[in-house]
Each structure stands twice: as structure tokens, then as C-alpha cells.
Amino acid sequence: MARIHRRKFLKLSAAGTGAAATGGLAAILATGRAPAYAQGTTVHWLRWNDFVPSSDKLLREQIIPQAAKDLGITLNIEMINGNDIQARTTAAIQSGTGPDVICALNNWPQLYAASVADVSEVADKIGKDQGGYYAESMAVANDGKKWLGVPWSIVGAANAYRKSWFEAVGASKFPTTWDEYRAVGKKLKAKGQPIGQALSHSFGDPPTFWYPFLWSFGGAEVDKSGKKVMLDSKATVEAVKYGVAFWKDCCDGGGLAWDDSSNNRAFLAGTISSTLNGASIYLLAKREPDKYQTEKGTPIYQDILHAPLPKGPAGQFSFQLPQTNMLMGYSKQQAAAKKFLAWITSKPVYQAWFDSQGGYTVGATKVWENDPLWKKDPVVAPFRLVGRNAYFAGYPGPADRNAAEVLSKYIIIDMFAKAVQGMAAEDAVKSAAGEVQKIHA
Amino acid sequence: MAISDVLSHRAFAQAPRRGAATRLLEDERWLAAVLLLPTVILLGLFIAYPFVEGVWLSVTDATVGVPGHFVGLANFTALLHDSIFLVAVRNTFVYTAVATVLKLALGLWLALLLNRHFRGKAFTRAFVLLPFIIPTVLSTFAWKWMFDPTFSVINWTLFQLGIIHGRINWLGDPSLALISVIIVNVWRGVPFYAISLLAGLQTINPELQEAAAIDGARPWQRFWHVTWPLLLPVTMVVVLFSVIQTFADFQLVYVLTGGGPANATQLFATYAYQIGVGTGLLSQGAAVSLAMFPFLLIIVVVQLLYIRRVEVH
Numbered sequence: 001m002a003r004i005h006r007r008k009f010l011k012l013s014a015a016g017t018g019a020a021a022t023g024g025l026a027a028i029l030a031t032g033r034a035p036a037y038a039q040g041t042t043v044h045w046l047r048w049n050d051f052v053p054s055s056d057k058l059l060r061e062q063i064i065p066q067a068a069k070d071l072g073i074t075l076n077i078e079m080i081n082g083n084d085i086q087a088r089t090t091a092a093i094q095s096g097t098g099p100d101v102i103c104a105l106n107n108w109p110q111l112y113a114a115s116v117a118d119v120s121e122v123a124d125k126i127g128k129d130q131g132g133y134y135a136e137s138m139a140v141a142n143d144g145k146k147w148l149g150v151p152w153s154i155v156g157a158a159n160a161y162r163k164s165w166f167e168a169v170g171a172s173k174f175p176t177t178w179d180e181y182r183a184v185g186k187k188l189k190a191k192g193q194p195i196g197q198a199l200s201h202s203f204g205d206p207p208t209f210w211y212p213f214l215w216s217f218g219g220a221e222v223d224k225s226g227k228k229v230m231l232d233s234k235a236t237v238e239a240v241k242y243g244v245a246f247w248k249d250c251c252d253g254g255g256l257a258w259d260d261s262s263n264n265r266a267f268l269a270g271t272i273s274s275t276l277n278g279a280s281i282y283l284l285a286k287r288e289p290d291k292y293q294t295e296k297g298t299p300i301y302q303d304i305l306h307a308p309l310p311k312g313p314a315g316q317f318s319f320q321l322p323q324t325n326m327l328m329g330y331s332k333q334q335a336a337a338k339k340f341l342a343w344i345t346s347k348p349v350y351q352a353w354f355d356s357q358g359g360y361t362v363g364a365t366k367v368w369e370n371d372p373l374w375k376k377d378p379v380v381a382p383f384r385l386v387g388r389n390a391y392f393a394g395y396p397g398p399a400d401r402n403a404a405e406v407l408s409k410y411i412i413i414d415m416f417a418k419a420v421q422g423m424a425a426e427d428a429v430k431s432a433a434g435e436v437q438k439i440h441a
Numbered sequence: 442m443a444i445s446d447v448l449s450h451r452a453f454a455q456a457p458r459r460g461a462a463t464r465l466l467e468d469e470r471w472l473a474a475v476l477l478l479p480t481v482i483l484l485g486l487f488i489a490y491p492f493v494e495g496v497w498l499s500v501t502d503a504t505v506g507v508p509g510h511f512v513g514l515a516n517f518t519a520l521l522h523d524s525i526f527l528v529a530v531r532n533t534f535v536y537t538a539v540a541t542v543l544k545l546a547l548g549l550w551l552a553l554l555l556n557r558h559f560r561g562k563a564f565t566r567a568f569v570l571l572p573f574i575i576p577t578v579l580s581t582f583a584w585k586w587m588f589d590p591t592f593s594v595i596n597w598t599l600f601q602l603g604i605i606h607g608r609i610n611w612l613g614d615p616s617l618a619l620i621s622v623i624i625v626n627v628w629r630g631v632p633f634y635a636i637s638l639l640a641g642l643q644t645i646n647p648e649l650q651e652a653a654a655i656d657g658a659r660p661w662q663r664f665w666h667v668t669w670p671l672l673l674p675v676t677m678v679v680v681l682f683s684v685i686q687t688f689a690d691f692q693l694v695y696v697l698t699g700g701g702p703a704n705a706t707q708l709f710a711t712y713a714y715q716i717g718v719g720t721g722l723l724s725q726g727a728a729v730s731l732a733m734f735p736f737l738l739i740i741v742v743v744q745l746l747y748i749r750r751v752e753v754h
Contacts, residue, residue, distance in 0.1 A: 086719060087718050090718050090721065090723075094506070111504075111721040112506055202701075253608075253610055254589075254608070255590075256610065256613030256701075256702040257590050257611070257701070258590070259699070262590070401504075401721070404719075404720055405716075405720040409715065409719075410700075410704075414701075421702070435523075435525070438522065
């Protein structure tokens, strides 16, 4: 398609729009041209429905017109449920037609490596300009040779907890080790205020809690090379045994059936005292203080604080949800889409979106750690550094297809779930290790 | 111009023009082929092509965006050693068998009730269809809320009635989770049985019932010796359709449990989706899907043979 420069775009746009507005079809025919908006380049961007609705509003109401103004493109943003993006991506790749840019979650860029365009030029420049990428963003979006997408953000996960309830059982600050957390959780559960954690088949909350839990005890599915399966180890058995005890002592049993929104509802309804989540619980409670209140009738958001997951014998870990914009190989708008990616991820444009998130996501690059946003609200400040010790499934090996298969089959999650349901820890580990071995065979 | 000329001209003008196509279509064999063509194209495009494509995928090592190479039956052999697949096979059989028996029993019962004369009959018949009409995903979300571990309205009611004192973890307990998805499937499927069997019941001549009653047959005897044998062909067809649909069920389990907890509700279709779409391993996903085929084929052949036997008798 012929490239249209900005000046020409504006001229055409004015002529076409003016004709359409004043003279209808006859006037359009008289100018001899279709309106420019029908001629311009369109970039189709597929994303999830954001958990922060104001960000979607910003994209629709400000970013789309701005893209037309700055780049001369028509930006078509499609927002769908996060769970449906993979099905759409698969269909688009197989049929060779669909959105030009897809905002992927997790390590999906590695799964579609053969079908995405090389965006190294854009990603390298953004990384250089913005203080470099976090290891997790790089692990999911770079295959060691090239960038499979431009890292977009990291959805931060931290423990949202009820300050007053923790204080009532003697914890003036959030526990820093699993032993401390278990001791506090035991007291809370005895009072009918358990910890709430999903241990089910759902893409967000279960992995972001149980993978770091396993790592913090020294367990891992593979070694650093990603070739040797290491799951059947003493450390994993210890992690599973501890996980079962932690579950029985501290957690809400309903977590075995939770999806990613269940803990949000339970927390806001006052049935759980702590849960690993994005800042969405707090942000929603703050937006609707009259609706979400404590048992004393005060706004619940004033009683919420955030803290990272506790440390285990092998250290402190986290698993955050990375997002990456993939430019699809089948797209006929390669040049325009690359320009768009460089533009939307550039600091001034990204800044508006980052601000609208209110701390729900951190940037994929380190420059956003120093943003004034983190000083505005001390409650979301703990999310500022979540990108630093974040790792992806497959750690310490690569975040490759095998890691994705282990993740999407919920093998690690089910290892804990089976043990919680009564299977001996050793058997649960052996069975999970067998499954991981088959994937790596 | 002579009159004869005019007549001959008119005769020529009025004679139907018989093109080659018309002559061809007058041959019944060709006409049949032409009339069948749209159906053949539709079946070919939407059933045969995806099926053949699925078979081809299952014997390759294709992933999303990568066509792959022929690997023979390697994907199927791998499935035999896949413990999650074996759990999915067991679950699918239990799910289909239990749900079908319950749907048949409840559907037949409902059809017999609806076949009676009472006020508001038409309204009730329409109302009964509701679970079947509402989009499955929508109604399943309502059920998800009813089974919610924290906010379950079922638990609340049972608790208020003093029947339970703790919480029932409907979707969190492995056995209860399978029971729960079966309950929702039965709820959704009963109207299909009820309305189809009701249609069957209405084709039975009431005089047969009256004659049996005059001969002294009791209600149960009338049902067993008159109604049931006449209803059997319809019942078998309804069961056939239902078994196929239940066996390949996806959306209900996907929304309610995602196959969890710990694969307790994993079915063929959910596992195929998890592997094919979730992991991008299209070939293995296709193999899981196709593994359903022999089982379904056996079920369908047995049922069709039985239907033929019933009809011959």
C-alpha cells in the first residue's frame, strides 16, 4: 500500500471528512476521491480487556486519535477476554490473516516464534532508551537470537493483606519468611480469616503463587540448560510437604476451585485476610469506597497493604505476568506496525497509559521504577520493584515451549493440588516429574 | 407473407429452447447430482475438510505456524503413556454415561407429564425449553456462581435450612467437581430429551392406550407394554445425538472448572484444547481429539444397529 505522509494525510482527511460531512456521497464523488480515512493504513491491535477500565478508555478516546495525528494511521484496537487471546492467535496464524499486532501474555511469543516478525530494531532501541528490560520480559520475548515482540509491561503481583487483621494476631508488618507467614496464617484461619490462594486450573493466580513457592524451597522443573529434568528432588518434596501443611493450616479450601477473580471477590467480601494478586483489589476498593467496606463500616481500601511473597530456604522469588506486543509475520502492514510499536512504547506515549494503570502494571523497562506515580500512593509502592526478582515458568532454564507446556498442563499446580487432596508428597512429585520428563523427551 | 409462413414462424418462436444443459437435466441421474451438489459442497467444506485436516495434523508434528512432518502414529502412542489423557478418557466415559442415563430418565418423566392435559400447557412446554435455549456459556456462568466456594447460593440455602453446617466445596473437591459438571449437563440437556420424547409420545395413537385400559392394563403396564415399545425408535435417536454431544462437550467444563481440580474434570475436548491451543501443539491436540473418534464410532454403530433392529420388529 502506498505510504501517505502526515501532511498529505491531513489534507486528504480534511477533504474527505469535509465532503462527507457537508455534501454526502455526491460531494465525495465530486472530489474524485474516497475519504482519506478509508484510504489510510490501518493497524489492528488485539489486546485483553484491561483489569483497569480507565486504561481501555484512554486507548479508545485518546491514543487512537493521537495515532492518526502522529503516524497517519487508523488504529483499530480490539479488546477481548485474556483467556481467548490464544485461540484467536492460533486461528490467525493458521489462516494467515488477523490482527497486525497481538499483545501476548506469559511466554506466548516463544510458542509463536515461527510466525512473528523480527522486531529487534524497535525493541533494542526502546530497551536502550529506557534503562534496559527486566530479565523476565527478556526471557519471554527474546529467543536468544532476536526479539519476538516488543515487551509491553509486567502485571505486578504482591500480597494484598488486611492490616488490622494481621495486627490483631500480632503481625505489625507482613511476614518475611514462609515460617512466619504460616504462623500468622494459622492464627488468622482459626479466627475465620484464612489466607486465600487459588490452587486450580486458571492462568494467572495459581502459577504466580505456586511456582515461586517451589523455587523458594530450591525446587525446579529443569536445570539451567533446560535439558535436564530436576523436579523429582528432595527440595521439591520439601516444598510440597510444606505446601500441604501451609494449605491445611492457613488457607481457604475453596481455592481449589477458584478462578483469577475469585480471590478478588473473597477479599472484598471480607472472607480472606491475604492473597497474592495484582493491585486490582486495592484499586477497585479505592474507586468505590462506599461499596467495599470493612466489618466496622470503614472503606476497606484504608485497611489494605501490599507486600512481596515471603522468603524460603532457597531465597525469595516472584513470577509476574509479562505482556509483549508481537508483530505478526502475516501482517501486510509491517512498516506501519513497526512504526506504531516504536511510537506506542516510546516514553511520552507510554507515559499516559502507565499513569492510567495507577500501579497495576510496571513497565517492561527499568526506567519506570523512578516514575513519580510510585510516590503518589504508598500502598501501591511495593509494586514498584516487582520486576527485579521476577522469573518465568521453566526457571532456571529458558522460558521455552517445554516450560509453556508444563505450565499449560498445570503440572506444577496439580502436583501441589494432588498432595493437598491426600496423595503422598513423594508420589505427587514423582508423578509430576514423570509428566515433565515426557514433555522434555 | 403466406399464412403458412407466419404459422411456421410462430411455431418456431413458441417452441421451448432446449439447450444442452436443459437436455442434460432432463436425465434424472444428472438432475439428482446437480441437486445434491450444494449439500456435497457444504458437507465437504465444513465436515469432510476439517476432518481430513484433523487426521493429517494428528500424524504430523505440526505446531502453530509450523506445518510439521509426517510422524506416523507417534502422537497416538505418546497418548497411551500420558496419565492426564488416561484420566480424561475415564472422566469422559463417566461423564457421558451418568449424564445420559439421568437425562433420559428425567427427560422421559418430564415428557410424560407434559403429554397430559392441564392449564397453561403451552406456556409450560415453552418454559421447559429455557435451559436449552440460553447460551451454554451464559447459563454455565450462573451455575459457576451457584457453586462458588465462598458465595454459593446452594450452600447458603442448605445452611439456612440447617441441612449442612460447613461448606460444600462443589468445584474444589475432585469427586464433587465431576458430579457438579454432570448436574449442569443434565440440567441443560433434559429439555432436549423432554421435547423430543414429547413429540414421539404425540405420535402414539391414544386409542391404543384406551384399548389397553379397557383390557385392564394398569398405568405402569400400559407404559411398559404400549408406550415404551412405540417410543423406543425416537428414544434411540435422541440418545444417539445426546451421546455424541455429551462425549465431545467442551464449553461447560471449560467455564466451570477448566478441567481442574488436578484434572478431576478433564475431558477429551478440554484436554485437546489445552494442548492444541494452550501449548500450540496442534498435532498432539488433534490426536487427542481424534482419539474420541473410535469410541464414538463404536457407540454410534451399536446404536444404529439397535435402532434398525427395533424398527424391523
